[in-house]
Amino acid sequence: MFKYFEPNKIFAITSKAPKYVLFLFIVILSIGLTEALILSPEDYKQSHSVRIMYVHVPAAWISLGIFSAITFLSVIGYIFKIRNFFLIAKSLAPSGLVFNIIALVTGSIWGKPTWGTWWAWDARITSMLILALFYIMYLVAWRIFEDEDNDKVFKVTSIITILGIINVPIIKYSVDWWNTLHQPASINILSKSSIHISMLFPLLTMTAAFALFSLLIFLMKYNTELIKIKNKGLDRL
Amino acid sequence: MYGRKVKLRFFFVLLILVTLALSVFLLIKSLEENVIFFKSPTEIKTLSEIGKKKIRIGGMVKKDSITIISKEIKFIVTDFKNEINVVYSGVVPNLFAEEKGVVAEGYLKDKNFFLATKILAKHDENYMPPEVKAALEEK
Numbered sequence: 001m002f003k004y005f006e007p008n009k010i011f012a013i014t015s016k017a018p019k020y021v022l023f024l025f026i027v028i029l030s031i032g033l034t035e036a037l038i039l040s041p042e043d044y045k046q047s048h049s050v051r052i053m054y055v056h057v058p059a060a061w062i063s064l065g066i067f068s069a070i071t072f073l074s075v076i077g078y079i080f081k082i083r084n085f086f087l088i089a090k091s092l093a094p095s096g097l098v099f100n101i102i103a104l105v106t107g108s109i110w111g112k113p114t115w116g117t118w119w120a121w122d123a124r125i126t127s128m129l130i131l132a133l134f135y136i137m138y139l140v141a142w143r144i145f146e147d148e149d150n151d152k153v154f155k156v157t158s159i160i161t162i163l164g165i166i167n168v169p170i171i172k173y174s175v176d177w178w179n180t181l182h183q184p185a186s187i188n189i190l191s192k193s194s195i196h197i198s199m200l201f202p203l204l205t206m207t208a209a210f211a212l213f214s215l216l217i218f219l220m221k222y223n224t225e226l227i228k229i230k231n232k233g234l235d236r237l
Numbered sequence: 238m239y240g241r242k243v244k245l246r247f248f249f250v251l252l253i254l255v256t257l258a259l260s261v262f263l264l265i266k267s268l269e270e271n272v273i274f275f276k277s278p279t280e281i282k283t284l285s286e287i288g289k290k291k292i293r294i295g296g297m298v299k300k301d302s303i304t305i306i307s308k309e310i311k312f313i314v315t316d317f318k319n320e321i322n323v324v325y326s327g328v329v330p331n332l333f334a335e336e337k338g339v340v341a342e343g344y345l346k347d348k349n350f351f352l353a354t355k356i357l358a359k360h361d362e363n364y365m366p367p368e369v370k371a372a373l374e375e376k
Contacts, residue, residue, distance in 0.1 A: 170265075
Protein backbone atom coordinates (compact mmCIF):
# COMPACT_ATOMS: atom_id res chain seq x y z
CA MET A 1 0.00 0.00 0.00
CA PHE A 2 2.72 2.43 1.00
CA LYS A 3 5.28 1.00 -1.31
CA TYR A 4 3.60 1.86 -4.55
CA PHE A 5 1.96 5.13 -3.71
CA GLU A 6 1.19 7.49 -6.53
CA PRO A 7 2.85 10.89 -6.16
CA ASN A 8 0.23 12.49 -8.40
CA LYS A 9 -2.64 11.72 -6.05
CA ILE A 10 -0.77 12.86 -2.97
CA PHE A 11 0.48 15.90 -4.82
CA ALA A 12 -3.11 16.99 -5.40
CA ILE A 13 -3.59 17.05 -1.63
CA THR A 14 -0.27 18.57 -0.60
CA SER A 15 -0.53 21.40 -3.08
CA LYS A 16 -4.01 22.43 -1.95
CA ALA A 17 -3.98 21.67 1.78
CA PRO A 18 -1.43 24.29 2.94
CA LYS A 19 -3.73 27.27 2.48
CA TYR A 20 -6.42 25.68 4.67
CA VAL A 21 -3.86 24.68 7.27
CA LEU A 22 -2.43 28.20 7.19
CA PHE A 23 -5.88 29.68 7.79
CA LEU A 24 -6.54 27.32 10.69
CA PHE A 25 -3.08 28.02 12.11
CA ILE A 26 -3.67 31.79 12.09
CA VAL A 27 -7.04 31.37 13.82
CA ILE A 28 -5.72 29.03 16.52
CA LEU A 29 -2.56 31.09 17.00
CA SER A 30 -4.61 34.28 17.47
CA ILE A 31 -6.77 32.58 20.08
CA GLY A 32 -3.72 31.08 21.76
CA LEU A 33 -1.76 34.32 21.88
CA THR A 34 -4.77 36.30 23.16
CA GLU A 35 -5.19 33.77 25.95
CA ALA A 36 -1.50 33.50 26.72
CA LEU A 37 -0.64 37.19 26.64
CA ILE A 38 -3.84 38.93 27.74
CA LEU A 39 -6.52 36.71 29.23
CA SER A 40 -4.49 34.29 31.33
CA PRO A 41 -3.54 35.36 34.86
CA GLU A 42 -0.03 36.08 36.02
CA ASP A 43 1.70 33.55 38.21
CA TYR A 44 1.74 33.99 42.00
CA LYS A 45 5.51 33.72 42.12
CA GLN A 46 7.04 34.58 38.75
CA SER A 47 4.30 37.07 37.71
CA HIS A 48 4.39 37.82 33.97
CA SER A 49 7.43 35.66 33.19
CA VAL A 50 5.02 32.73 33.16
CA ARG A 51 3.84 33.83 29.72
CA ILE A 52 7.14 32.64 28.23
CA MET A 53 6.08 29.14 29.24
CA TYR A 54 3.22 29.21 26.69
CA VAL A 55 5.80 29.23 23.92
CA HIS A 56 8.56 27.27 25.63
CA VAL A 57 6.65 24.14 26.66
CA PRO A 58 4.69 23.58 23.40
CA ALA A 59 7.89 24.12 21.39
CA ALA A 60 9.72 21.53 23.49
CA TRP A 61 6.85 19.03 23.18
CA ILE A 62 6.64 19.43 19.42
CA SER A 63 10.40 19.05 18.93
CA LEU A 64 10.40 15.83 20.98
CA GLY A 65 7.31 14.56 19.18
CA ILE A 66 8.74 15.24 15.73
CA PHE A 67 12.02 13.52 16.55
CA SER A 68 10.12 10.44 17.74
CA ALA A 69 8.05 10.50 14.55
CA ILE A 70 11.15 10.81 12.37
CA THR A 71 12.75 7.86 14.12
CA PHE A 72 9.63 5.74 13.81
CA LEU A 73 9.30 6.53 10.10
CA SER A 74 12.99 5.93 9.42
CA VAL A 75 13.09 2.61 11.25
CA ILE A 76 9.90 1.30 9.65
CA GLY A 77 11.08 2.67 6.32
CA TYR A 78 14.39 0.90 6.73
CA ILE A 79 12.97 -2.45 7.78
CA PHE A 80 10.27 -2.60 5.12
CA LYS A 81 12.10 -0.52 2.51
CA ILE A 82 9.40 2.09 2.18
CA ARG A 83 11.04 5.06 0.48
CA ASN A 84 8.11 7.35 0.95
CA PHE A 85 8.56 7.23 4.74
CA PHE A 86 12.05 8.67 4.44
CA LEU A 87 10.73 11.61 2.46
CA ILE A 88 8.02 12.21 5.07
CA ALA A 89 10.66 12.08 7.81
CA LYS A 90 12.92 14.45 5.90
CA SER A 91 10.08 16.94 5.43
CA LEU A 92 9.22 16.84 9.13
CA ALA A 93 12.72 17.52 10.44
CA PRO A 94 13.14 21.28 9.78
CA SER A 95 10.16 22.34 11.92
CA GLY A 96 11.37 20.00 14.67
CA LEU A 97 14.74 21.73 14.70
CA VAL A 98 13.15 25.18 14.68
CA PHE A 99 10.96 24.33 17.68
CA ASN A 100 13.93 22.78 19.46
CA ILE A 101 15.85 26.03 19.09
CA ILE A 102 12.80 28.06 20.14
CA ALA A 103 12.55 25.93 23.29
CA LEU A 104 16.22 26.50 24.12
CA VAL A 105 16.09 30.25 23.47
CA THR A 106 12.83 30.90 25.33
CA GLY A 107 14.09 28.75 28.21
CA SER A 108 17.16 30.93 28.38
CA ILE A 109 15.09 34.12 28.34
CA TRP A 110 12.91 32.68 31.12
CA GLY A 111 15.88 31.43 33.12
CA LYS A 112 17.54 34.81 33.50
CA PRO A 113 14.77 36.54 35.50
CA THR A 114 13.66 33.43 37.43
CA TRP A 115 16.74 31.31 38.10
CA GLY A 116 19.23 34.11 37.78
CA THR A 117 21.20 32.57 34.91
CA TRP A 118 20.90 32.29 31.14
CA TRP A 119 22.30 28.82 30.96
CA ALA A 120 23.04 25.92 33.26
CA TRP A 121 24.63 22.62 32.34
CA ASP A 122 21.95 20.61 34.07
CA ALA A 123 20.68 17.32 32.69
CA ARG A 124 17.48 18.63 31.09
CA ILE A 125 19.02 21.59 29.33
CA THR A 126 22.09 19.72 28.13
CA SER A 127 20.08 16.78 26.79
CA MET A 128 17.83 19.22 24.94
CA LEU A 129 20.93 20.78 23.35
CA ILE A 130 22.06 17.30 22.30
CA LEU A 131 18.68 16.78 20.61
CA ALA A 132 19.24 19.97 18.60
CA LEU A 133 22.65 18.63 17.53
CA PHE A 134 21.02 15.38 16.38
CA TYR A 135 18.49 17.36 14.34
CA ILE A 136 21.32 19.29 12.71
CA MET A 137 23.24 16.07 12.05
CA TYR A 138 20.15 14.54 10.47
CA LEU A 139 19.54 17.49 8.16
CA VAL A 140 23.20 17.84 7.23
CA ALA A 141 23.34 14.12 6.38
CA TRP A 142 20.49 14.64 3.92
CA ARG A 143 22.32 17.54 2.33
CA ILE A 144 25.53 15.54 1.95
CA PHE A 145 24.23 12.21 0.68
CA GLU A 146 21.07 13.26 -1.14
CA ASP A 147 22.70 13.61 -4.53
CA GLU A 148 24.56 10.33 -4.27
CA ASP A 149 22.50 7.19 -4.10
CA ASN A 150 19.24 6.85 -2.24
CA ASP A 151 20.09 3.78 -0.21
CA LYS A 152 23.05 5.51 1.37
CA VAL A 153 21.13 8.57 2.54
CA PHE A 154 18.33 6.37 3.91
CA LYS A 155 20.81 4.30 5.89
CA VAL A 156 22.80 7.20 7.26
CA THR A 157 19.74 9.19 8.35
CA SER A 158 18.12 6.09 9.94
CA ILE A 159 21.24 5.47 11.99
CA ILE A 160 21.30 9.08 13.16
CA THR A 161 17.68 8.87 14.31
CA ILE A 162 18.33 5.59 16.14
CA LEU A 163 21.30 7.12 17.94
CA GLY A 164 19.27 10.20 18.76
CA ILE A 165 16.14 8.44 20.02
CA ILE A 166 18.05 7.14 23.08
CA ASN A 167 18.25 10.77 24.14
CA VAL A 168 14.48 11.34 24.05
CA PRO A 169 13.55 9.36 27.20
CA ILE A 170 16.60 10.89 28.89
CA ILE A 171 15.20 14.36 28.19
CA LYS A 172 11.78 13.36 29.47
CA TYR A 173 12.94 11.75 32.71
CA SER A 174 16.09 13.80 33.39
CA VAL A 175 14.18 15.97 35.85
CA ASP A 176 13.00 12.91 37.79
CA TRP A 177 16.20 10.89 37.74
CA TRP A 178 18.65 13.58 38.81
CA ASN A 179 18.81 16.85 40.69
CA THR A 180 18.35 19.47 38.01
CA LEU A 181 17.83 23.20 38.02
CA HIS A 182 14.94 22.67 35.63
CA GLN A 183 11.64 22.00 37.40
CA PRO A 184 9.88 18.65 37.02
CA ALA A 185 6.87 18.23 34.73
CA SER A 186 3.73 20.10 35.75
CA ILE A 187 1.40 18.16 33.52
CA ASN A 188 0.85 14.52 34.32
CA ILE A 189 -1.51 12.30 32.46
CA LEU A 190 -1.94 9.82 35.27
CA SER A 191 -1.96 12.09 38.30
CA LYS A 192 -3.20 15.58 39.06
CA SER A 193 -1.44 18.36 37.18
CA SER A 194 0.21 21.08 39.20
CA ILE A 195 -0.73 23.81 36.78
CA HIS A 196 -3.90 25.82 37.26
CA ILE A 197 -6.65 25.27 34.70
CA SER A 198 -6.60 28.94 33.64
CA MET A 199 -2.98 28.42 32.56
CA LEU A 200 -3.45 24.98 31.10
CA PHE A 201 -5.92 26.18 28.50
CA PRO A 202 -3.63 28.69 26.71
CA LEU A 203 -0.83 26.13 26.94
CA LEU A 204 -2.84 23.52 25.06
CA THR A 205 -4.11 26.06 22.51
CA MET A 206 -0.55 27.14 21.76
CA THR A 207 0.45 23.50 21.41
CA ALA A 208 -2.30 23.03 18.83
CA ALA A 209 -1.13 26.16 16.99
CA PHE A 210 2.48 24.96 16.89
CA ALA A 211 1.40 21.52 15.73
CA LEU A 212 -0.52 23.15 12.88
CA PHE A 213 2.54 25.21 11.99
CA SER A 214 4.63 22.04 11.84
CA LEU A 215 1.98 20.45 9.64
CA LEU A 216 2.04 23.47 7.35
CA ILE A 217 5.82 23.43 6.96
CA PHE A 218 5.71 19.66 6.52
CA LEU A 219 3.15 19.87 3.70
CA MET A 220 5.18 22.51 1.90
CA LYS A 221 8.44 20.56 2.25
CA TYR A 222 6.79 17.31 1.24
CA ASN A 223 5.24 19.01 -1.74
CA THR A 224 8.72 20.04 -2.88
CA GLU A 225 9.92 16.46 -2.54
CA LEU A 226 7.05 15.29 -4.73
CA ILE A 227 7.86 17.92 -7.34
CA LYS A 228 11.44 16.62 -7.38
CA ILE A 229 10.16 13.11 -8.03
CA LYS A 230 7.90 14.37 -10.82
CA ASN A 231 10.77 16.22 -12.41
CA LYS A 232 12.75 13.03 -12.47
CA GLY A 233 9.93 11.63 -14.54
CA LEU A 234 8.94 8.92 -12.15
CA ASP A 235 5.28 8.26 -11.62
CA ARG A 236 5.90 6.02 -8.68
CA LEU A 237 8.61 5.68 -6.16
CA MET B 238 4.83 -13.63 6.23
CA TYR B 239 7.71 -11.22 5.79
CA GLY B 240 10.86 -12.01 3.92
CA ARG B 241 14.08 -13.12 5.57
CA LYS B 242 15.72 -9.76 4.82
CA VAL B 243 12.93 -7.84 6.52
CA LYS B 244 13.27 -9.98 9.65
CA LEU B 245 17.03 -9.56 9.62
CA ARG B 246 16.74 -5.80 9.33
CA PHE B 247 14.22 -5.78 12.17
CA PHE B 248 16.59 -7.66 14.46
CA PHE B 249 19.45 -5.47 13.34
CA VAL B 250 17.61 -2.33 14.42
CA LEU B 251 16.48 -3.98 17.65
CA LEU B 252 20.02 -5.06 18.43
CA ILE B 253 21.40 -1.58 17.82
CA LEU B 254 18.74 -0.06 20.06
CA VAL B 255 19.29 -2.49 22.94
CA THR B 256 23.07 -2.19 22.75
CA LEU B 257 22.92 1.57 22.62
CA ALA B 258 20.42 1.85 25.47
CA LEU B 259 22.59 -0.38 27.65
CA SER B 260 25.82 1.45 26.82
CA VAL B 261 24.26 4.85 27.43
CA PHE B 262 22.75 3.58 30.68
CA LEU B 263 26.13 2.34 31.92
CA LEU B 264 27.87 5.49 30.77
CA ILE B 265 25.45 7.78 32.56
CA LYS B 266 25.44 5.56 35.62
CA SER B 267 29.20 5.89 35.94
CA LEU B 268 29.01 9.63 35.35
CA GLU B 269 26.18 10.16 37.82
CA GLU B 270 28.38 12.40 39.95
CA ASN B 271 28.65 14.87 37.08
CA VAL B 272 25.12 14.54 35.76
CA ILE B 273 23.50 15.81 38.95
CA PHE B 274 23.38 19.57 39.04
CA PHE B 275 23.61 20.00 42.80
CA LYS B 276 24.08 18.03 46.01
CA SER B 277 21.58 18.02 48.84
CA PRO B 278 22.68 18.79 52.42
CA THR B 279 22.30 15.09 53.28
CA GLU B 280 24.69 14.15 50.48
CA ILE B 281 27.15 16.74 51.78
CA LYS B 282 27.00 15.18 55.27
CA THR B 283 27.96 11.80 53.87
CA LEU B 284 31.00 13.14 51.99
CA SER B 285 34.18 11.49 53.20
CA GLU B 286 36.34 14.54 52.56
CA ILE B 287 35.79 18.16 51.72
CA GLY B 288 37.27 19.06 48.36
CA LYS B 289 38.57 22.45 47.39
CA LYS B 290 36.66 22.36 44.11
CA LYS B 291 33.66 24.54 43.36
CA ILE B 292 30.43 22.63 43.95
CA ARG B 293 26.71 23.31 44.00
CA ILE B 294 24.35 22.57 46.83
CA GLY B 295 20.60 22.78 46.67
CA GLY B 296 17.49 22.50 48.78
CA MET B 297 14.88 24.69 50.43
CA VAL B 298 15.67 27.98 52.10
CA LYS B 299 14.65 27.37 55.72
CA LYS B 300 11.83 29.50 57.12
CA ASP B 301 12.97 32.60 59.05
CA SER B 302 16.60 31.83 58.31
CA ILE B 303 17.49 34.73 55.99
CA THR B 304 19.47 37.47 57.67
CA ILE B 305 20.97 40.38 55.79
CA ILE B 306 23.92 42.22 57.33
CA SER B 307 25.00 45.12 55.11
CA LYS B 308 26.03 43.40 51.88
CA GLU B 309 26.14 39.90 53.23
CA ILE B 310 23.22 37.53 53.15
CA LYS B 311 23.07 34.47 55.36
CA PHE B 312 20.55 31.68 55.16
CA ILE B 313 20.10 27.98 55.84
CA VAL B 314 19.60 25.42 53.09
CA THR B 315 17.62 22.40 54.22
CA ASP B 316 16.34 19.17 52.71
CA PHE B 317 14.26 18.58 55.85
CA LYS B 318 16.82 16.07 57.11
CA ASN B 319 20.04 18.05 57.23
CA GLU B 320 20.97 21.71 57.03
CA ILE B 321 23.85 23.84 55.80
CA ASN B 322 24.59 27.48 56.59
CA VAL B 323 25.22 29.56 53.49
CA VAL B 324 26.89 32.96 53.29
CA TYR B 325 26.74 35.03 50.13
CA SER B 326 27.41 38.59 49.13
CA GLY B 327 25.84 39.88 45.98
CA VAL B 328 22.55 40.07 44.18
CA VAL B 329 20.03 37.28 44.60
CA PRO B 330 17.46 36.38 41.90
CA ASN B 331 13.89 37.65 42.20
CA LEU B 332 12.52 34.28 43.09
CA PHE B 333 14.90 33.76 45.99
CA ALA B 334 12.68 33.46 49.08
CA GLU B 335 12.17 31.52 52.27
CA GLU B 336 10.62 28.08 51.87
CA LYS B 337 11.51 28.09 48.17
CA GLY B 338 14.07 26.09 46.26
CA VAL B 339 17.60 27.39 45.89
CA VAL B 340 20.86 26.27 44.30
CA ALA B 341 24.08 27.79 45.62
CA GLU B 342 27.38 27.55 43.80
CA GLY B 343 30.59 27.99 45.75
CA TYR B 344 32.96 26.38 48.19
CA LEU B 345 32.38 24.12 51.14
CA LYS B 346 34.30 25.35 54.18
CA ASP B 347 33.16 22.50 56.40
CA LYS B 348 30.14 20.25 56.47
CA ASN B 349 27.96 22.94 57.99
CA PHE B 350 29.24 26.03 56.26
CA PHE B 351 29.09 26.99 52.60
CA LEU B 352 30.56 30.08 51.01
CA ALA B 353 28.48 30.85 47.92
CA THR B 354 29.73 32.73 44.89
CA LYS B 355 26.48 32.49 42.95
CA ILE B 356 22.86 31.98 43.93
CA LEU B 357 20.25 30.50 41.61
CA ALA B 358 16.58 30.27 42.47
CA LYS B 359 14.94 26.96 41.70
CA HIS B 360 11.40 27.16 40.47
CA ASP B 361 8.98 24.37 41.33
CA GLU B 362 6.38 22.81 39.05
CA ASN B 363 3.43 24.70 40.52
CA TYR B 364 1.80 27.34 38.38
CA MET B 365 -1.24 29.25 39.63
CA PRO B 366 -2.70 32.74 39.71
CA PRO B 367 -2.12 34.85 42.88
CA GLU B 368 -5.80 34.59 43.91
CA VAL B 369 -5.65 30.80 43.93
CA LYS B 370 -2.47 30.90 46.00
CA ALA B 371 -4.16 33.23 48.49
CA ALA B 372 -7.20 30.94 48.67
CA LEU B 373 -4.94 27.94 49.25
CA GLU B 374 -3.14 29.72 52.06
CA GLU B 375 -6.41 30.60 53.78
CA LYS B 376 -7.26 26.93 53.99
